[in-house]
Amino acid sequence: MPVIVLEARDFTSPLFLVRTLEVLSSCTTFSLVASLESSELNKNSSHSQHVNTFRIFCMFTWCFFFTLTLLIHILSVIQFHSLLPISWKNLTVTVAVLGALMCLSTSFIFPWMVMNQLKMSPRPVIATVAACLTFLAYSAESYILRTQTHEQRGYMGSMPGFLKILQLWGSCQTIPLIVETSHLHPKEALWQQWVSGVSYSVCIFMSLIILVVILGDFAGRCLLPFDKFLAGFSMTGVLFYIVATVICFTKILQAKGPRQSHNSVDLVIVETVLVSVTLLSYTVDLAFSIKLLCDRSHT
Structure with a gap:
């Protein structure tokens, strides 16, 4: 089968340009950060214990989305994506929106x-600018895809699809926070760490299952009707995140003790905000699912 390449005018389209910018800026970012010494990241000893975990998280984010975007970019240029057994329109929207959210983090x-460097070298500054540019590029692609018709952007480009991406993002953000909290207080409130970790892990697993079903066009093969399948997952997510929210507010009350460090309080507050946002997304998503079930029951 001959390879079909885009026409000349397609190489100057906004979508082609923003994806090129995503590849270049993300590659620049993780290349610069990978070359940094530990002393260039943070010389403040109170923060140094967090640097390794969050550096791994940032590096994984940039490398992962660089790889995905590069593959999407190449497949779009050679027009090979029509042969893939996946929903291409849902895949591109998912990568763009999730990439924007992850790069925002x-x-x-x-x-x-x-930020606590007394004398900052040029590489961290350039890496910071490139990281912000990567976020802007993914945001621009998300906007471009969102302006397309519903048939072109697919389910993940709708509001329920965006909420599911937001749920996956919120669950992913809690992973480094859980790791750091367990390092700071390895023996304190072990049951809280386990319950929170299980809640986040289950929700990540559910989000990945939904993505596989949608991207693989397996909705018609589900044992349950797809709308009931989504409603059940949304209800489960709401229940798990209610438990996680209660635990987070309990941690805030415990963190006010005199023996708690300022860093641990900051981590708990960030985790509480993320959990609250994710709980809100699950609640709104459940409302959409219930409304869809009610509308179909009256038809």
Whole structure:
């Protein structure tokens, strides 16, 4: 089968340009950060214990989305994506929106890692600018895809699809926070760490199952009707995140003790905000699912 390449005018389209910018800026970012010494990240000893975990998280984010975007970019250029057994429109929207959210997180985390330097070298500054540019590029692609018709952007481009991406993002953000909390207090409130970890892990697993079903066009093969399948997952997510929210507010009350460090309090507050946002997304998503079930029951 001959390889079909885009026409000349397609190489100047906004979508092609923003994906090129995503590849270049993410590659620049993780290349610069990988070359940094530990002393260039943070010389503040109170923060140094967090640097390794969050550096791994940032590096994984940039490398993962660089790889995905590069593959999408190549397949789009050679027009090979039509032969793949996946929903291409849902895949591109998912990568763009999730990439924007994840790169938004790294745009805050990485500057926090280097902000206490007395004399900052040029590489962390350039890496910070490149990280912010990566976020803007993914945001621009998300906007471009969102302006397409519903048939072009697919389910993940709708509001329920965006909520599911937001749920996956919120669950992923809690992973480094749980790791750091367990390092700071390995023996304190072990049951809280286990319950929170299980709640986040189950919700990540559910989100990945939903993504596989949608991207693989397996909705018609589910044992349950797809709308009931989504409603059940949303209800489960709400229940798990209610438990996680209660635990987070309990941690805030415990963190006010005199023996608690300022860093641990900051981590608990960030985790509480993320859990609250994710709980809100699950609640709104459940409302959409219930409304869809009610509408179909009256038809």
